[in-house]
Amino acid sequence: MKQPLIEVRDLRFRYDDGAAALNGVSFRLEAGETVALLGPNGSGKTTFVLHLNGLLTGEGSIEVCGLPLDRRNVAAIRRKIGLVFQDSESQLFMPTVLEDAAFAPLQRGLSRHDALDRAMAALKTVGMEAAAARAPYHLSAGEKKRVAIAGILASDPEILALDEPTTFLDPPGQRDLAELLSALPQAKIVVTHNIPFAQALCSRAVFFQSGVIAAEGAVDEIVSRFGWDFALDRSRSRG
Amino acid sequence: MHHLVLERWSRGATFLHRRDPRAKIVALLVFLASLATAQRALSELAAALFLLLLGALLWARIPVWAALARAAIVLPFTLVFAVGCWISGDPARGAALAVKSYLSALAVIAMAATTPLPALLRGLELMRAPLFLLNVAQFLYRYLFVISEEAQHMGKAAASRGASVGGLGTGGRRFRAAAGALAVLFARSYGRAQEIHRAMLARGFTGRLQTLTPLRFRAADAAFLAAASLAPALVRIAIERIA
Numbered sequence: 001m002k003q004p005l006i007e008v009r010d011l012r013f014r015y016d017d018g019a020a021a022l023n024g025v026s027f028r029l030e031a032g033e034t035v036a037l038l039g040p041n042g043s044g045k046t047t048f049v050l051h052l053n054g055l056l057t058g059e060g061s062i063e064v065c066g067l068p069l070d071r072r073n074v075a076a077i078r079r080k081i082g083l084v085f086q087d088s089e090s091q092l093f094m095p096t097v098l099e100d101a102a103f104a105p106l107q108r109g110l111s112r113h114d115a116l117d118r119a120m121a122a123l124k125t126v127g128m129e130a131a132a133a134r135a136p137y138h139l140s141a142g143e144k145k146r147v148a149i150a151g152i153l154a155s156d157p158e159i160l161a162l163d164e165p166t167t168f169l170d171p172p173g174q175r176d177l178a179e180l181l182s183a184l185p186q187a188k189i190v191v192t193h194n195i196p197f198a199q200a201l202c203s204r205a206v207f208f209q210s211g212v213i214a215a216e217g218a219v220d221e222i223v224s225r226f227g228w229d230f231a232l233d234r235s236r237s238r239g
Numbered sequence: 240m241h242h243l244v245l246e247r248w249s250r251g252a253t254f255l256h257r258r259d260p261r262a263k264i265v266a267l268l269v270f271l272a273s274l275a276t277a278q279r280a281l282s283e284l285a286a287a288l289f290l291l292l293l294g295a296l297l298w299a300r301i302p303v304w305a306a307l308a309r310a311a312i313v314l315p316f317t318l319v320f321a322v323g324c325w326i327s328g329d330p331a332r333g334a335a336l337a338v339k340s341y342l343s344a345l346a347v348i349a350m351a352a353t354t355p356l357p358a359l360l361r362g363l364e365l366m367r368a369p370l371f372l373l374n375v376a377q378f379l380y381r382y383l384f385v386i387s388e389e390a391q392h393m394g395k396a397a398a399s400r401g402a403s404v405g406g407l408g409t410g411g412r413r414f415r416a417a418a419g420a421l422a423v424l425f426a427r428s429y430g431r432a433q434e435i436h437r438a439m440l441a442r443g444f445t446g447r448l449q450t451l452t453p454l455r456f457r458a459a460d461a462a463f464l465a466a467a468s469l470a471p472a473l474v475r476i477a478i479e480r481i482a
Contacts, residue, residue, distance in 0.1 A: 050437070053441055055437050055440060055441060075443065078440070078441055078442070078443055079443065082441075083438075083441040085434060085437070085438050087431075087434065089385055089431075090431055090434040090435045090438055091435075091438045093378065093381055093382075093435050093438065093439065094357075094381075094448075095355070095356055095357045095377070095380070095381060096357070098451065099357065099450065099451055102451050103439075103442055103449075104442040104443050106449040106451070107442065107443040107444055107445055107449065108443050112451055112452075112453060115451065116451055119451075135246060136381075137243075137381075137384050137385070152442070155442065155443070
């Protein structure tokens with residue numbers, strides 16, 4: 001049997017205030033897959049993703065590309081999983097777009113020349129090479145998201161984990177992002193409430209509820225099973 | 240926002256913009272020391288140093304009036320002390336304080352407007368300034384705009400619910416309302432700081448920010464350093480001799 005990219009077994013986590021966020025999550029991600037994490041606010045989706053590269057540490061086991069997640073492997077695993085945060089503003093912390101895209105390669109010890117090449121290549125992939133010298137706060141929300149993804153791609157990860165990637169994006173921006181992501185070869189985990197986005201991008205969905213995975217399957221099947229779409233009854237709303 | 244304007248100015252490509260930040264930092268320190276320790280013929284010295292700074296701003300193609308106006312930001316603070324000196328019977332000291340502080344601010348603006356912040360911080364790092372302070376300065380610069388925007392949003396949210404400065408009551412109530420808003424802003428900034436730290440760790444942060452462009456101290460930088468350091472010192476010596 002082929003080794004999964006990510007294998008999580010019985011993951012449990014409580015925040016410092018005692019609130020249980022994950023109550024035994026088991027999950028697999030296979031190569032080439034794009035999986036949507038659906039579920040209510042506070043059901044543990046983001047907490048789960050923050051465990052995948054050791055930003056939070058709970059009980060249970062996590063293996064990424066065959067490496068058990070522990071103190072010894074955490075740096076290597078962070079190279080393999082690129083995490084795109086919900087708010088790009090927090091992710092773009094360097095003074096210029098180019099320096100931000102080059103942050104991870106420089107941190108990982110690449111020479112300035114190689115880091116520059118990697119950063120420019122990543123910016124080109126997301127169509128933002130023309131903005132290399134600009135300051136992140138001058139960019140639109142869609143541009144910020146693209147640059148945030150470029151900053152992750154510059155490390156050449158095997159897996160992308162995206163937390164609510166369509167937040168702050170208008171519909172054309174969401175469409176462009178879906179097109180960009182579907183063209184990237186990496187396996188992906190997408191935390192989202194945006195069902196059309198998940199349907200466009202994901203081959204599978206898992207549904208989080210109260211810190212556990214309540215169900216998994218095709219996106220349409222999960223959406224229909226949990227009534228996880230939104231259609232307003234206009235005749236009722238008009239009274 | 241001031242730092243956005245400075246950031247735009249600092250991206251120029253004039254001779255002054257291209258100089259190594261270390262040369263500019265040392266020249267600035269010499270300028271400040273020459274000004275701060277001056278006692279005699281202060282008005283003539285201030286006029287001469289003002290002309291030097293004006294020349295630098297014009298050379299760097301920085302909008303002069305805008306730079307002069309920005310330097311005036313220090314005046315409300317120094318005028319308090321200047322008025323204190325005047326009341327205590329030493330108006331000359333008060334005037335000297337105001338003039339020195341204004342020229343110092345203008346000199347700092349001239350340097351900041353010709354040096355992008357990452358290069359300036361890199362220069363300070365190479366001159367052995369504490370790394371922690373430099374990192375704090377970089378993040379403050381990057382997120383000042385975001386925090387200020389959050390504060391504006393909170394102000395608008397309060398105003399849309401009928402709050403106004405007059406409507407918050409007087410004394411204790413107004414103080415409590417302001418303190419509450421500050422506490423919320425602090426909590427939000429703290430949350431953002433946590434998220435930024437996570438984003439940095441996720442991308443392999445090892446405790447040291449690196450920059451893409453290495454600094455190279457060239458012959459032109461040495462020449463600039465010599466000229467820019469000698470100019471204020473020589474001007475002062477000449478004016479004090481004449482006086």
